[in-house]
Amino acid sequence: MIYNTDPLPLHYHILYKGEPAGVKGTRIEQYYSDYKHIRIVPFSAVAAVKDLKSEKLFGKDIYDYTCRLSDGQTTDENFVSAGYLDGSANSMYRRIIKMHWLINSISKEKCEPITVSMSFNIHEHDENTFQQNVHPGSFRKHAFKMADRDDDCIVFDPFCIFPDYPKASLSDIISLYDTDNTILEIALMPSERDMNTPQILNMHQNAKNTNMSKNLKVWEEKTRHMWDKPINIFIGYDSTHKDATYVCHNSIQDNISPHLNKFLKIHHIDVTKIHGWTREYANQSTEFTYTRFLVPYLSNYEGMSIFVDDDFIFTENILSTLFFMDPDCAVACVKHNFEHKYDTKFTNTKDIWYDKKLWSSLMVFNNSHPDCQKLTLDTVMTESGKYLHGFEWTDAIAELPKKWNWCEGYSDLNEIHSSFGLHFTRGGPWIDDMDTTDIEGLDVYDSYKIFGHEGFDKWRTVCDLRNYYDLDNPIEITNDESRICQEINRDIR
Numbered sequence: 001m002i003y004n005t006d007p008l009p010l011h012y013h014i015l016y017k018g019e020p021a022g023v024k025g026t027r028i029e030q031y032y033s034d035y036k037h038i039r040i041v042p043f044s045a046v047a048a049v050k051d052l053k054s055e056k057l058f059g060k061d062i063y064d065y066t067c068r069l070s071d072g073q074t075t076d077e078n079f080v081s082a083g084y085l086d087g088s089a090n091s092m093y094r095r096i097i098k099m100h101w102l103i104n105s106i107s108k109e110k111c112e113p114i115t116v117s118m119s120f121n122i123h124e125h126d127e128n129t130f131q132q133n134v135h136p137g138s139f140r141k142h143a144f145k146m147a148d149r150d151d152d153c154i155v156f157d158p159f160c161i162f163p164d165y166p167k168a169s170l171s172d173i174i175s176l177y178d179t180d181n182t183i184l185e186i187a188l189m190p191s192e193r194d195m196n197t198p199q200i201l202n203m204h205q206n207a208k209n210t211n212m213s214k215n216l217k218v219w220e221e222k223t224r225h226m227w228d229k230p231i232n233i234f235i236g237y238d239s240t241h242k243d244a245t246y247v248c249h250n251s252i253q254d255n256i257s258p259h260l261n262k263f264l265k266i267h268h269i270d271v272t273k274i275h276g277w278t279r280e281y282a283n284q285s286t287e288f289t290y291t292r293f294l295v296p297y298l299s300n301y302e303g304m305s306i307f308v309d310d311d312f313i314f315t316e317n318i319l320s321t322l323f324f325m326d327p328d329c330a331v332a333c334v335k336h337n338f339e340h341k342y343d344t345k346f347t348n349t350k351d352i353w354y355d356k357k358l359w360s361s362l363m364v365f366n367n368s369h370p371d372c373q374k375l376t377l378d379t380v381m382t383e384s385g386k387y388l389h390g391f392e393w394t395d396a397i398a399e400l401p402k403k404w405n406w407c408e409g410y411s412d413l414n415e416i417h418s419s420f421g422l423h424f425t426r427g428g429p430w431i432d433d434m435d436t437t438d439i440e441g442l443d444v445y446d447s448y449k450i451f452g453h454e455g456f457d458k459w460r461t462v463c464d465l466r467n468y469y470d471l472d473n474p475i476e477i478t479n480d481e482s483r484i485c486q487e488i489n490r491d492i493r
Contacts, residue, residue, distance in 0.1 A: 016186040020174045032170035037157040039165040044150045101219040102143045103323040109208045113176040117156040117197040148401045156197045181206040229303030236288035236310045237268040244310040244430035251313040279381040293380045296372040309361045316420040330371035332364040332398035334405035362405045
């Protein structure tokens with residue numbers, strides 16, 4: 001049954017290609033029948049075998065080594081295949097576009113399954129571990145992780161890691177695909193890690209989440225204007241909140257590779273520095289209550305920008321939120337559905353409740369969208385809080401996963417360590433004379449504040465705080481670095 005694969009690499013053998021019904025009675029069906037350890041397992045169970053939280057796409061941050069259009073990125077017809085895995089600008093830019101397309105695709109359509117083969121790693125010094133080898137579906141694996149998906153996966157499980165899930169037949173596996181638009185290609189790609197595992201591809205021209213040649217170039221052309229400008233991140237700034245903005249800034253910068261600074265600008269929205277701003281300070285809990293909606297205006301209505309309140313800290317790369325920005329939408333945010341719980345915040349400041357409460361504390365703007373262009377300086381200075389914070393200026397709102405906006409006092413405390421954006425919306429030690437005894441999770445906040453003691457640049461001059469406290473292997477540090485270390489050490493005590 002092996003097809004002629006002369007044009008393909010010698011290790012790639014097509015075993016079957018055709019409609020699902022045609023596989024009945026073939027040797028490949030018999031293979032699946034005889035193989036005792038093929039299972040259908042939820043992604044959450046597969047991911048639990050290996051901590052995917054710290055795993056980066058292709059072993060690195062998805063933004064690493066990217067080159068945007070403004071730096072000479074090509075956009076010719078060869079975009080889909082050019083430099084696919086060679087580390088070039090085309091290759092890395094293609095990965096960003098592919099993930100953006102995939103995240104948006106799986107939010108609207110049934111997702112094709114991923115195939116996982118489990119292998120055993122033998123380490124000379126470390127504990128032996130199991131490893132997931134994913135193909136096809138390496139991108140979808142990361143998309144599932146980012147979007148909190150728990151889709152079923154096809155798992156080849158020779159070590160019986162998932163005994164609670166029964167053996168699956170080929171017909172069980174085929175049922176995971178969109179049977180109305182499925183042309184199966186079952187291929188063998190022998191390798192030690194994949195253990196001769198057949199890989200199933202959906203080759204139908206209308207296949208969901210898989211048809212690269214048809215979909216990816218169209219998506220790139222549609223979204224190019226979103227990616228060809230530097231990303232602006234705006235953090236709210238309030239002169240009475242001491243160093244909260246800098247702690248937030250530090251946590252963002254700490255999770256972004258330094259060489260990406262050429263693609264990134266972080267700004268602090270200081271109301272005193274916005275030319276032409278004359279709105280009276282009234283019924284506001286912070287100085288940036290309304291100025292946050294000037295982000296598209298301050299970005300010249302180009303590209304994508306992120307706004308975040310000053311009372312956040314981030315434990316993952318905030319740039320990942322950009323992948324959830326639907327190009328047909330004006331803004332993306334976490335769509336909380338909290339009940340009214342508190343009447344005051346900070347030092348007895350009135351907490352105004354409104355529909356879509358806390359949605360606007362973290363927003364990704366598609367700046368050129370027509371609805372974003374409604375947010376002019378005059379509009380933001382004159383419209384009501386209900387109009388602005390209630391998102392009456394748009395119906396086109398994409399959704400971010402809830403883990404990007406864990407809200408202290410509202411969200412479950414047990415979810416704090418699995419969340420990526422921690423929002424201390426009721427206040428904290430950055431508010432003078434505030435009693436913080438009922439604020440949860442401040443120990444996590446304090447751990448980030450330590451790194452930001454000297455502002456968002458200077459802490460990096462301390463080569464590695466872990467080395468600083470390694471008494472057996474002391475490091476030489478300059479007088480300036482010694483002063484910083486001593487001050488940090490004093491604060492800790």
